[in-house]
Amino acid sequence: MRRWPVIVVAAAALGALSCAVAYQHIVPRQDEQQGEQDGEPKGSWQEIAWSFPRDGWPAGRAFRCRGASCGDGIEVYVRPKIGFCNCDRGVADDDEVDRVADLDLLSEHFTPIEAGDVISVADMPGRSRAYDLEMTGGTRHAAIGIAVSRRCDLLVAVAHGKGDAMSVRRGALALLGETEMTRWMMAAMEGR
Amino acid sequence: MSGRLKLAASFAICFLASSGIAFAQQQVIGAPPEALNMKLVGTSDLQARSAYQPTIHHQGDRWIAYIGHHGGSDEVPAPVNPHTGKAEPNGTSIVDVTDPSQPKYLRHLPGQEGKYEGGGAQMVRICDGKALPKGDRNAVYMLRTFGGKAHEIWNVADPTGPVLITRIAGLKDTHKSWWECDTGIAFLVSGAPDWRTRRMTQVYDLSDPAHPQKIRDFGLPGQEPGSTGAVPTELHGPISTGPSGNRVYFGYGTNKGGILQIVDREKLLNGPKEPTPDNLRSPEIARLTMSPFIGAHTTFPMPGMPIAEFARDKDGKTRDIVMIVNESILNECNEPRQMVWFADITVEKAPMMISSYTVPEASGTFCERGGRFGAHSSNESMAQVFYKKMAFISFFNAGVRALDIRDPYHPREVGYFIPSITAATDKRCVKIDGKDRCKVAIQTNNVETDARGYIYIVDRANTGLHILELTGPARAVAGLP
Numbered sequence: 278m279r280r281w282p283v284i285v286v287a288a289a290a291l292g293a294l295s296c297a298v299a300y301q302h303i304v305p306r307q308d309e310q311q312g313e314q315d316g317e318p319k320g321s322w323q324e325i326a327w328s329f330p331r332d333g334w335p336a337g338r339a340f341r342c343r344g345a346s347c348g349d350g351i352e353v354y355v356r357p358k359i360g361f362c363n364c365d366r367g368v369a370d371d372d373e374v375d376r377v378a379d380l381d382l383l384s385e386h387f388t389p390i391e392a393g394d395v396i397s398v399a400d401m402p403g404r405s406r407a408y409d410l411e412m413t414g415g416t417r418h419a420a421i422g423i424a425v426s427r428r429c430d431l432l433v434a435v436a437h438g439k440g441d442a443m444s445v446r447r448g449a450l451a452l453l454g455e456t457e458m459t460r461w462m463m464a465a466m467e468g469r
Numbered sequence: 470m471s472g473r474l475k476l477a478a479s480f481a482i483c484f485l486a487s488s489g490i491a492f493a494q495q496q497v498i499g500a501p502p503e504a505l506n507m508k509l510v511g512t513s514d515l516q517a518r519s520a521y522q523p524t525i526h527h528q529g530d531r532w533i534a535y536i537g538h539h540g541g542s543d544e545v546p547a548p549v550n551p552h553t554g555k556a557e558p559n560g561t562s563i564v565d566v567t568d569p570s571q572p573k574y575l576r577h578l579p580g581q582e583g584k585y586e587g588g589g590a591q592m593v594r595i596c597d598g599k600a601l602p603k604g605d606r607n608a609v610y611m612l613r614t615f616g617g618k619a620h621e622i623w624n625v626a627d628p629t630g631p632v633l634i635t636r637i638a639g640l641k642d643t644h645k646s647w648w649e650c651d652t653g654i655a656f657l658v659s660g661a662p663d664w665r666t667r668r669m670t671q672v673y674d675l676s677d678p679a680h681p682q683k684i685r686d687f688g689l690p691g692q693e694p695g696s697t698g699a700v701p702t703e704l705h706g707p708i709s710t711g712p713s714g715n716r717v718y719f720g721y722g723t724n725k726g727g728i729l730q731i732v733d734r735e736k737l738l739n740g741p742k743e744p745t746p747d748n749l750r751s752p753e754i755a756r757l758t759m760s761p762f763i764g765a766h767t768t769f770p771m772p773g774m775p776i777a778e779f780a781r782d783k784d785g786k787t788r789d790i791v792m793i794v795n796e797s798i799l800n801e802c803n804e805p806r807q808m809v810w811f812a813d814i815t816v817e818k819a820p821m822m823i824s825s826y827t828v829p830e831a832s833g834t835f836c837e838r839g840g841r842f843g844a845h846s847s848n849e850s851m852a853q854v855f856y857k858k859m860a861f862i863s864f865f866n867a868g869v870r871a872l873d874i875r876d877p878y879h880p881r882e883v884g885y886f887i888p889s890i891t892a893a894t895d896k897r898c899v900k901i902d903g904k905d906r907c908k909v910a911i912q913t914n915n916v917e918t919d920a921r922g923y924i925y926i927v928d929r930a931n932t933g934l935h936i937l938e939l940t941g942p943a944r945a946v947a948g949l950p
């Protein structure tokens with residue numbers, strides 16, 4: 278009789294572990310499926326640790342893509358910034374992307390390559406913009422800043438890689454467009 | 470005690486405890502205000518308009534309160550003005566408070582159409598024409614924001630019939646400006662279209678309000694046009710000590726990334742004006758970078774404070790203090806606590822935080838009452854009645870808090886007042902499982918004092934204006950009879 282609690286706890290722990298492992302692989306699998314549908318080999322996204330020190334906002338989620346379509350690799354960092362947006366205007370202009378899109382986590386030195394674009398992520402409108410990023414040691418990366426909003430709240434993402442800005446942008450938006458990511462972003466915007 | 474008796478007693482205790490907690494958490498219409506050493510003198514409903522900033526002006530033999538409003542709400546974008554019978558976008562309320570027990574609502578001056586911070590006319594400052602170097606001696610000038618798009622100056626010598634004098638328009642955003650009445654120099658919180666930040670400073674000579682003269686644009690390096698890289702925190706508001714103090718204290722940030730910037734006023738006004746990084750750095754004496762968790766809504770200077778504890782010290786017996794007030798933004802404690810900080814800036818190059826103050830959350834279970842809980846602003850009057858003795862802090866659902874700041878190393882709460890809610894008090898919501906869950910609570914937004922010793926608080930959730938006075942020990946702190 279006394280073994281029951283031990284068995285239940287062990288089963289729950291195993292179940293949780295299985296869910297965690299499955300969860301870690303959901304994104305790559307969906308990405309691969311999408312790639313197959315498009316007839317184009319896609320890179321493989323893996324969730325990695327949020328590597329930045331604590332700042333004014335809670336940490337978000339980070340992903341790295343390696344594979345044919347990711348060149349030498351793309352990293353994407355995404356998080357909500359609750360209460361950080363103009364409630365009426367939303368992400369009004371490219372300057373706002375410069376200010377909020379977490380590029381400064383990667384480097385204080387970034388220069389926009391061109392004017393940004395209107396985009397939508399998880400049904401939230403906003404803008405994205407391409408940058409030339411000067412990394413520590415003087416190496417240069419292409420980066421994409423993304424900022425979308427819902428009422429007074431922002432969702433921001435920054436992506437960077439050694440490839441060209443267009444491929445970084447394409448890769449980042451593909452990741453953010455995944456069903457599982459959309460579900461997580463919606464929940465994160467509601468504080469869940 | 471029998472088993473049944475124990476069970477009954479347990480139920481009774483649980484019921485009483487839970488109802489007590491519920492009472493503490495949630496305000497109820499008809500319940501009395503919560504107060505300590507402060508009492509209500511008079512009220513005005515301000516036509517149920519969301520209020521930002523009150524400014525009280527001694528105008529001839531009258532005392533007039535000018536109250537800036539946010540834009541309307543989703544439900545009521547433009548409340549009806551009972552005086553005109555028309556729906557008017559929120560703007561500026563003008564109230565005669567000569568008799569604070571019987572405030573008389575004189576005039577509503579509509580502001581920019583738009584909801585919440587997207588409309589209204591939040592900020593207001595007043596200067597007498599006879600104080601300004603080139604003003605009309607018979608005029609009383611009201612500087613106000615017009616939504617985010619413009620600054621306006623009105624002649625309110627007749628507070629029932631304001632006359633527009635001038636408008637400075639074409640801006641991205643505006644906010645809590647500062648106007649020196651003795652010089653006319655104004656530090657206008659603006660959003661110049663070509664700057665990379667939503668709010669920065671435009672310094673103007675408004676000594677002749679009919680003919681504004683721009684002096685320069687100012688901000689933190691990285692915000693100026695053409696710059697690249699990280700953009701520093703946007704401005705919230707400055708406070709100047711004028712030519713005699715020769716300092717301007719700029720507060721950047723609301724609830725994040727706060728910066729106190731100490732600026733040499735003379736260099737700011739007369740230095741090179743082109744907004745290059747070097748020219749923007751030139752007038753800065755020092756800056757205090759605060760935790761990313763908090764912002765700098767109000768930076769209130771109190772130079773030369775005698776500190777009783779240091780009275781027998783050979784050096785450092787007086788200290789220059791800046792009180793920094795953060796602004797709470799999110800409802801129901803969904804952010805780091807925004808509170809009050811005291812910085813010793815006696816050695817300007819090395820400003821240092823020395824103390825802090827917050828309302829104990831458990832004293833009113835404020836995180837559960839609804840709306841915002843945390844600091845927003847302080848009184849900004851430097852009239853002798855309270856200056857360097859007491860500070861009043863608006864704390865949203867915790868009302869206004871009266872602090873004894875004579876020893877800024879150990880600020881001490883000596884009173885508070887949380888107004889009752891009314892039928893006009895608007896709800897505040899948070900998302901729970903994707904759905905709005907709303908509560909109704911007082912949202913004391915801003916506070917100001919007058920030279921007579923009255924305290925004026927206004928409510929962001931449409932409950933209006935409450936005029937208060939100190940009682941008991943708090944009155945003694947201020948030296949009031």
